[in-house]
Amino acid sequence: MCSNVIVRPIMSCEIIVAPTESFLPRQRVPATMWGRSFSIAVRTIDAWFRPAVVLLLVCRKVARDAIKRTRRFGRRVVQLVRYRVPGECRRCPVCGSPQLRLLDPLSLREPVQGRQVGFIAGCHACGVVFTNPPPTAGTVRRFYSPEGAWGASRQEGGSKRDQKPSSRYLDVVFDPAVIGWSIQAPPSGARVLDFGCGAGGFLDVFQAFGWETWGVDPAVKTAFARHSELLELDGPATFDLVLLNHVLEHVSNPLEVLRQLAGCMRERAVVYVSVPDFDGLPIHGDLKYCINSRAHSFAFTRDCLVGLLARANLEVIALVDPRNELTSGSPVRIRVVARKGDRPVDLPRHPLRSARKALRHYHRRRVFTARHHWRWLPVRFRAALADAARKNDRRRRKALKLA
Ligand SMILES: [Zn+2]
Numbered sequence: 001m002c003s004n005v006i007v008r009p010i011m012s013c014e015i016i017v018a019p020t021e022s023f024l025p026r027q028r029v030p031a032t033m034w035g036r037s038f039s040i041a042v043r044t045i046d047a048w049f050r051p052a053v054v055l056l057l058v059c060r061k062v063a064r065d066a067i068k069r070t071r072r073f074g075r076r077v078v079q080l081v082r083y084r085v086p087g088e089c090r091r092c093p094v095c096g097s098p099q100l101r102l103l104d105p106l107s108l109r110e111p112v113q114g115r116q117v118g119f120i121a122g123c124h125a126c127g128v129v130f131t132n133p134p135p136t137a138g139t140v141r142r143f144y145s146p147e148g149a150w151g152a153s154r155q156e157g158g159s160k161r162d163q164k165p166s167s168r169y170l171d172v173v174f175d176p177a178v179i180g181w182s183i184q185a186p187p188s189g190a191r192v193l194d195f196g197c198g199a200g201g202f203l204d205v206f207q208a209f210g211w212e213t214w215g216v217d218p219a220v221k222t223a224f225a226r227h228s229e230l231l232e233l234d235g236p237a238t239f240d241l242v243l244l245n246h247v248l249e250h251v252s253n254p255l256e257v258l259r260q261l262a263g264c265m266r267e268r269a270v271v272y273v274s275v276p277d278f279d280g281l282p283i284h285g286d287l288k289y290c291i292n293s294r295a296h297s298f299a300f301t302r303d304c305l306v307g308l309l310a311r312a313n314l315e316v317i318a319l320v321d322p323r324n325e326l327t328s329g330s331p332v333r334i335r336v337v338a339r340k341g342d343r344p345v346d347l348p349r350h351p352l353r354s355a356r357k358a359l360r361h362y363h364r365r366r367v368f369t370a371r372h373h374w375r376w377l378p379v380r381f382r383a384a385l386a387d388a389a390r391k392n393d394r395r396r397r398k399a400l401k402l403a
Pocket of ligand 1: 097
């Protein structure tokens with residue numbers, strides 16, 4: 001717009017166009033639709049242009065910041081959803097199936113390359129629930145060596161596993177009506193093997209009944225002053241009774257152990273297995289007892305245990321103490337007696353279903369915990385959040401200690 005010209009409307013019918021200097025005579029321009037519109041447009045642009053430019057610049061900056069922040073947030077979400085722990089299994093450590101499912105985050109006792117939270121995973125094929133990433137064979141060997149964390153604390157005995165079983169316990173577990181003979185009157189030369197015998201509390205009782213007693217334990221060797229130690233599991237089939245009292249959850253491959261033990265058993269020999277009860281989790285509420293990253297690397301439901309025994313050619317003949325009378329009504333343990341058979345046993349169709357159900361009901365009962373409210377989020381996402389929270393917590397503690 002020319003600086004020495006004033007354009008202003010007069011009345012509604014004409015426009016005066018005059019120079020700012022009065023050296024030109026005033027001219028009356030006849031009002032037209034064009035002139036009026038032009039005037040309004042010029043005034044509107046004059047009034048709104050500069051604020052609009054400023055607003056545009058501000059908006060541009062805000063928009064850029066918002067885009068940056070959104071991108072950063074998106075990247076963080078992708079990082080959380082893609083959370084991985086080094087050493088994670090892609091196949092079931094028991095049966096080798098690739099049909100795995102992450103069930104829940106799990107705090108790791110020992111961080112794996114900076115990751116402090118791993119997973120509870122389940123196998124659709126065999127139904128086993130396990131710590132993912134599982135401890136390596138070297139870690140397990142060190143842990144259960146006499147100098148390891150497990151063995152060192154048990155050298156003096158005194159743990160529950162080392163105590164002698166009560167007569168009531170023996171009557172309930174080894175019911176002659178179920179197994180067909182009495183443990184108190186064994187045939188001549190009958191042999192019992194306690195896999196994971198500890199200080200030998202069970203073997204002492206069987207020895208007193210007249211059994212030839214054998215044991216296996218990598219951590220505690222005190223029992224072998226009184227009983228024979230079995231060094232290799234691939235020997236001839238010579239055992240009539242095998243005990244697996246809270247051992248399967250500790251080993252690095254439960255199915256392999258069951259198959260090796262079945263190979264050591266005579267035809268129609270009996271195995272007794274006791275493990276923490278994952279089916280009873282909603283009632284007893286002790287998830288850490290069932291599975292943790294320290295000693296209990298595997299957890300079992302009844303379906304899973306029956307299936308694993310079947311894969312090792314062992315047929316379950318009795319579910320011991322189904323009313324949990326030995327544990328005052330609390331479903332803390334699964335106890336079964338199985339017999340070595342010569343015919344294939346049917347496998348459960350959906351072995352992981354009961355484990356998922358137990359975990360779901362367990363979380364429903366813990367409605368006031370944050371973990372319950374996060375259930376709708378993906379497991380990897382929850383694990384990543386838990387990992388970040390644990391790291392923050394550790395940093396805060398460190399800062400408090402320094403202060
Ligand atoms: Zn499996």
